[in-house]
Amino acid sequence: MNIHLSLTPLISLIAGILILVMPKLLNFIVAIYLIAIGLIGIFGLGSIRIH
Structure with a gap:
């Protein structure tokens, strides 16, 4: 099972x-x-994949 979690929408929601x-x-x-x-x-952490 793959879960695709994007950080930017999560940060926006919070x-x-x-x-x-x-x-x-x-x-x-x-x-x-804005800093986040x-x-x-910059560091390319746009998505984290959890397997």
């Missing part, structure tokens, strides 16, 4: 939920999201 729960942290969450997406793009 960031969206946090923004809905705590809207005052919007700037902080967006900054962390940048690191994923």
